[in-house]
Each structure stands twice: as C-alpha cells, then as structure tokens.
Amino acid sequence: MVQVLLNSVATSGIYLLLALGLVLTFGLGRTANFAHGDFAVWAALIYIPLAGSGGSLAAAGAVLVACLALAATGSLLGSTLFRRLEGNLEAGLLASLGLVFVLQGAATSLWGLAPQGADPFVSGVAEVGTAIIAWQRVLAVVIAATTVLLLWLALNTTRVGTMVRAISEDAEAATALGIPTARIRVGVFGVGALLAGLAGVIYVTLFRVTPFTGEFLVLKAFLVAVLGGASSILGVVVAAFTVGVAEVFGTQYISASFRDAYGLIALVVVLIARPQGIGALQVRRV
Amino acid sequence: MAETEAVMGSSQEWWRWPAGSWQNRAALLLAVAVCLVAPVLIGGARGQNLLIRAALLAILATSLNLAFGLGGRLSLAHAALYGAGSYAAILTTKHLVANPVVAITMAVVVGAVVAYAIGLVTMGLEGISFAIVSYAIGATLVLVASRLDITGGVTGISIEGDLGSVPVGSTTLDLSTRSAKLALVLLALVGSLWCYQRIRTSRFGLALEAQRDDPILAASLDIDVMSLRARVMAVSGALAGLAGALSAYYIRHVSAELFGAGLAIETLVIVVLGGAGYLLGPVLGAALIAVGLELAPFSPGVRRAATGIVLIVLVLFFRHGTAGFLAHQLRARTARRSTDRIVADQPGGSRP
Numbered sequence: 098m099v100q101v102l103l104n105s106v107a108t109s110g111i112y113l114l115l116a117l118g119l120v121l122t123f124g125l126g127r128t129a130n131f132a133h134g135d136f137a138v139w140a141a142l143i144y145i146p147l148a149g150s151g152g153s154l155a156a157a158g159a160v161l162v163a164c165l166a167l168a169a170t171g172s173l174l175g176s177t178l179f180r181r182l183e184g185n186l187e188a189g190l191l192a193s194l195g196l197v198f199v200l201q202g203a204a205t206s207l208w209g210l211a212p213q214g215a216d217p218f219v220s221g222v223a224e225v226g227t228a229i230i231a232w233q234r235v236l237a238v239v240i241a242a243t244t245v246l247l248l249w250l251a252l253n254t255t256r257v258g259t260m261v262r263a264i265s266e267d268a269e270a271a272t273a274l275g276i277p278t279a280r281i282r283v284g285v286f287g288v289g290a291l292l293a294g295l296a297g298v299i300y301v302t303l304f305r306v307t308p309f310t311g312e313f314l315v316l317k318a319f320l321v322a323v324l325g326g327a328s329s330i331l332g333v334v335v336a337a338f339t340v341g342v343a344e345v346f347g348t349q350y351i352s353a354s355f356r357d358a359y360g361l362i363a364l365v366v367v368l369i370a371r372p373q374g375i376g377a378l379q380v381r382r383v
Numbered sequence: 384m385a386e387t388e389a390v391m392g393s394s395q396e397w398w399r400w401p402a403g404s405w406q407n408r409a410a411l412l413l414a415v416a417v418c419l420v421a422p423v424l425i426g427g428a429r430g431q432n433l434l435i436r437a438a439l440l441a442i443l444a445t446s447l448n449l450a451f452g453l454g455g456r457l458s459l460a461h462a463a464l465y466g467a468g469s470y471a472a473i474l475t476t477k478h479l480v481a482n483p484v485v486a487i488t489m490a491v492v493v494g495a496v497v498a499y500a501i502g503l504v505t506m507g508l509e510g511i512s513f514a515i516v517s518y519a520i521g522a523t524l525v526l527v528a529s530r531l532d533i534t535g536g537v538t539g540i541s542i543e544g545d546l547g548s549v550p551v552g553s554t555t556l557d558l559s560t561r562s563a564k565l566a567l568v569l570l571a572l573v574g575s576l577w578c579y580q581r582i583r584t585s586r587f588g589l590a591l592e593a594q595r596d597d598p599i600l601a602a603s604l605d606i607d608v609m610s611l612r613a614r615v616m617a618v619s620g621a622l623a624g625l626a627g628a629l630s631a632y633y634i635r636h637v638s639a640e641l642f643g644a645g646l647a648i649e650t651l652v653i654v655v656l657g658g659a660g661y662l663l664g665p666v667l668g669a670a671l672i673a674v675g676l677e678l679a680p681f682s683p684g685v686r687r688a689a690t691g692i693v694l695i696v697l698v699l700f701f702r703h704g705t706a707g708f709l710a711h712q713l714r715a716r717t718a719r720r721s722t723d724r725i726v727a728d729q730p731g732g733s734r735p
Contacts, residue, residue, distance in 0.1 A: 129511045131518070181699065186511045187457060191655065191698045194648045198691025201645075205684030308684075312644040316522040319515050357526040361519055368504050368516070 100228040101349050107234035109341030110241030111296050116321035116333050118292035124265040125285045128179050131193040134315030135200035136290050137297030140167045141306045142208050144298045145215050164294040171290020176283040204308035212305035237299045249330050320360040418569035422562035431565050437673035438568045439630050444653040444665030445575045446622035452660035454615040455595030457514040459647045460501055460521035464620045466642030468494045468627025473542050473637050487628045494624020495617045502616030506609045529639035539638025568629050575622050580662055652694045658706030667705045
C-alpha cells in the first residue's frame with residue numbers, strides 16, 4: 098500500500114512540472130502547445146550526452162545547459178511563431194502540431210530511434226517502514242515541490258507575477274494599463290519551456306526516452322492541465338497527484354493493461370458531469 | 384447580374400454543384416470509370432502501391448474533412464478510429480468469419496460507434512478544447528491497444544487471409560491481386576467523396592456549417608448543436624473505419640503504433656494542405672504528400688520534420704490550402720472577366 102503510493106509520487110511530480118508549463122503558456126499565450134512533451138524529450142536528449150558518466154558536477158552543468166537551451170527555444174518560438182498566430186487559437190494549435198513533427202523528426206535524425214536513459218543524480222534507496230523508495234525519486238519530488246513553490250511565490254508576490262495574472266485575466270485591459278504584454282508573454286513561453294525541460298531531464302533519469310516519448314508526455318500533461326483547471330496552481334497539483342495515484346492504484350488492483358486509461362476515465366467522468374466544458378479550457382469569446 | 388455574380392462568386396462554380404444535378408452524376412460516372420481503368424493503365428507495382436497508399440490516406444482525410452472542414456471539429460482522434468476499423472476487420476477475419484464483406488461492414492460499424500461515443504462525451508467542448516480532449520482519447524486508446532492481448536500488444540497482429548474472390552454471375556472476381564485492391568480502394572474513395580458531397584448539400588451539412596461558423600446563432604435557429612456534433616463524428620468515424628479496414632487488407636498487419644499521433648497529425652496536414660472544407664481538398668493533399676514523400680530521398684526523420692514544416696508554412700501563409708488557393712485564383716479571374724464585360728457594355732466604355 099505505502100509502496101504503491103510512494104511509487105506514484107515521483108511520476109506525479111513529473112506530470113506536475115509538465116502540466117504547469119502547459120497551463121502557464123495556455124493561460125497567457127492562449128496557445129495549446131502540443132510540442133510541450135517534445136520540449137521535454139529534447140531536454141532529455143541534450144542532457145544525456147552532456148552528463149555522460151562524468152559525476153555530479155557534469156550532471157548539474159548538463160541540467161543547466163539543457164534547461165537554458167529549452168528556455169531560449171521557448172522564448173524564440175513565443176516571440177516569432179506563436180506571436181504571429183496570437184488571437185487565432187486553432188492556427189496556433191495547428192502550428193504546434195507542425196512543431197511536434199519538426200522536433201520529432203530532427204530528434205530522430207540527430208539521436209536515432211533507440212530508447213535512451215541516464216544515470217540518476219543520486220543512487221541508493223530510502224526505507225520508509227517496510228517500503229523502499231529510490232533516492233532519485235525522492236529528489237524528483239523535492240525538485241517538483243520546490244519549483245511549484247517558487248512559481249507560486251513568483252506569481253503571487255512579485256510585480257511581474259501580478260502582471261502575468263493580469264494578462265491571463267484580461268490581456269486587452271492589461272495592455273491598456275501599460276503592462277508590456279508582448280514581452281511578458283515571451284518570458285512566460287521561456288519559463289514554460291524551461292519547466293518542460295526540467296521535467297524531461299528528471300524523467301530520463303527514471304525512464305527511457307525515444308524521440309516519440311513526447312506524444313505520451315504531452316498526453317499526461319494535458320490530462321492533468323484539463324482536470325486541474327488553469328485558474329490555480331493548487332488545482333494542477335491536486336490533478337497531477339490524482340492522475341498519478343489513479344494510475345498506480347489501477348495498475349495494482351485492476352489491470353496493468355489499462356494503466357494509461359485511468360487518467361482518461363477521470364477526464365471522461367468530469368466531462369459527462371459537466372458537459373458544458375471544463376473551466377480551464379473554456380475560452381472566452383471576444 | 385454579372386456584378387452580383389462577381390461579388391458573390393458564381394453559383395456555377397464547379398465545386399458547388401447541387402446534389403442530383405447532371406454535372407454531379409456525370410462526374411460520379413467519370414470517377415468510377417477512372418477507378419476501373421487506373422489499375423490497367425498503371426501496371427507497375429511501385430505506382431500501384433503508391434496510389435493505394437495515397438487513396439487510403441485520402442479516404443481518411445475525407446473522413447476528417449467531414450468533421451473538421453465541414454463541422455469545424457478539429458479531431459485528433461481520427462487515427463485511432465482508423466485503427467479501430469483496422470482491428471475490427473482483422474479480428475473479425477481471424478475469429479468470426481473470413482468474409483471481407485462482413486469484416487469491412489464490421490469495421491465501418493465499429494468506427495461509427497466508437498466515434499459516436501467520443502462525440503457524445505465531447506459535444507460540449509469547442510475549438511481547441513475539443514482538439515485537446517480528442518487527442519487525449521485517441522492517444523489513450525492507442526496506448527491501451529498496445530497493452531491488450533486481443534490486439535497482439537506491441538507486436539500487433541497479422542492475417543494470412545486476403546480479400547479472396549467474390550462470385551459475380553458465372554465467373555469469380557479475384558480480389559487478392561494488387562490491381563483489384565487498387566480498384567477497390569479507389570472506388571471506396573469515390574464513395575467517400577460522394578458521401579461528403581451528399582452530406583454537404585443536405586440540411587444536415589448546412590446545419591453543420593452554421594454550427595461551425597457560429598454555434599450560438601445556430602442554436603437560436605433551432606439547430607440542435609450538441610447532437611449535430613455527435614452525429615458528424617459518427618458519420619466521419621464510419622469512413623475512418625472503412626479506410627482502416629481497407630488498409631488492414633492491404634498491409635495485412637496491424638499494430639497500435641501505426642495509429643498514434645503521427646498518423647493523426649499527418650491526416651491533418653493532408654486536410655490542411657489540400658484545403659479544409661473543399662470536396663477534393665483531401666485528394667489533392669494526399670496526392671501531394673504521397674508523391675512528395677515518394678520522390679524525396681529523405682531519411683524518415685527528415686521526412687517527418689519536412690512534413691511539420693509544411694504544416695507550419697500552411698498555417699502561416701496559406702490557411703485555405705491548395706484547393707482554397709486555386710478557388711481564389713479562379714474566382715478572381717471570373718471577377719476580372721465580369722468587370723471587363725461591365726466596362727465594355729457601358730456606352731463608349733472600353734478597358735483603359
């Protein structure tokens with residue numbers, strides 16, 4: 098029982114980081130970025146050769162490089178492609194699907210199709226009563242929790258955070274009040290991609306990735322984002338753990354064949370209960 | 384008169400023939416004739432394979448064109464529906480009866496039922512929310528299919544059986560040759576296009592377009608927007624199932640990875656490249672993509688990246704696709720000619 102829960106926590110942390118980036122860019126840029134999962138995969142694939150087996154210093158450097166590369170890519174896309182398509186949700190979504198193919202294709206050409214993994218940052222296991230958990234998983238949860246806390250503080254206590262919230266509530270009014278909407282959007286795209294990168298690097302230390310893992314990751318991130326609602330970070334946190342726990346419990350007690358379906362079942366139940374749509378993804382008509 | 388035509392676009396535009404008109408019937412007959420002649424004209428295995436692949440993609444794209452082009456439902460679950468059709472056909476052949484007619488019917492029904500269920504669950508969602516949820520549903524179905532025993536897990540399932548032969552009068556028609564398959568797939572494509580055209584010119588189709596352009600206005604005109612959205616998914620799912628069944632007979636193997644996001648996005652690229660909402664858009668798109676990929680000597684990775692770039696360029700610069708571009712050119716030319724006529728008709732008037 099405790100073992101089952103412990104196993105789910107690290108996965109939930111990764112889903113959480115991914116979904117937060119997605120929610121940030123959706124709330125602000127109104128872009129449903131399907132390439133978000135591929136951002137994570139790219140960070141992982143950049144991280145692997147850089148970290149090699151060169152010890153913790155190399156690993157730390159590699160994490161930094163991978164995340165910064167992703168942040169740069171994210172801001173670049175946010176200031177060019179997605180800025181051009183601003184206001185046309187469908188076009189933005191189609192462009193992000195094109196981006197999925199570009200990133201997957203380029204990753205296939207650069208790194209090949211073979212699944213790749215990386216060494217954990219820390220080795221060994223911790224004992225919790227009779228259950229055990231790898232330190233790497235504990236670290237993953239700590240990183241995710243710290244990131245969420247920092248993000249929450251940034252959004253709720255800083256001046257820029259207030260601006261971000263203002264834009265996501267009413268971009269037009271925010272612009273009229275002199276908030277540099279365009280610049281902040283680009284920044285948020287960068288932060289969103291950075292979060293995806295962080296999630297990707299943590300993911301690759303626990304599981305293996307191929308150029309196509311992004312399809313799977315973005316599915317989980319969307320499930321969490323849709324279930325959690327874009328209005329509060331807390332909602333996303335709860336949704337991430339709900340999906341993670343549902344998957345592990347379902348695997349344990351129902352059937353492992355349907356592992357990935359449990360999150361979807363939760364979503365379908367919500368949709369049937371609220372056919373008018375889910376708050377997070379209901380777009381206000383202008 | 385000419386002026387109104389120039390402004391509104393001529394009612395005689397070739398892509399807007401009303402259902403049941405003689406032009407329509409003639410076009411249909413011609414298309415059927417082409418389907419039957421094509422396998423004879425194109426004898427080479429490479430050409431026939433290419434044509435079969437393109438036609439299968441065109442049927443799937445026509446199915447998506449119904450949901451997306453006509454209904455405005457940007458579905459990313461169509462690859463999974465295609466997969467459902469494939470599995471249905473193969474499993475029917477393997478476990479029930481080895482009769483292609485039964486198997487294909489089964490695939491069409493399964494495609495429609497699965498799609499209708501998806502439509503019912505998602506009918507309250509609009510625009511990109513629908514796209515996201517349909518992606519989640521499609522991707523999950525594929526993940527589950529790759530883990531079940533009945534679908535053969537990751538390796539998938541193969542069949543030895545083929546379309547076999549069908550007795551026609553005193554002779555039998557051998558459907559297992561490549562030429563026969565090509566003719567069959569092309570005929571299915573013509574049938575799908577005919578369905579699309581019939582639906583577009585029907586009340587159902589007009590209501591769909593109204594719902595796509597303005598759901599609130601449509602609802603105020605007593606159109607049941609919700610059930611319309613579920614029904615268009617069902618019709619579209621039937622066509623996707625048909626395409627899936629035919630592809631199962633063609634490649635004689637199904638595995639879940641074939642029906643993932645890759646196929647979903649590729650189908651969307653075809654629809655957008657050809658021109659969403661145009662009858663022949665999916666055909667143009669499928670032809671361009673299939674021929675382009677065949678001729679380009681790229682590695683699979685570069686091909687995928689190139690396809691992605693095509694989509695981004697289309698979204699940025701050619702939102703209406705090839706058919707939209709051609710129609711615009713045609714309309715502009717008609718308008719210019721009408722203007723010439725008006726100027727020439729005026730006393731002492733001639734084009735400066």
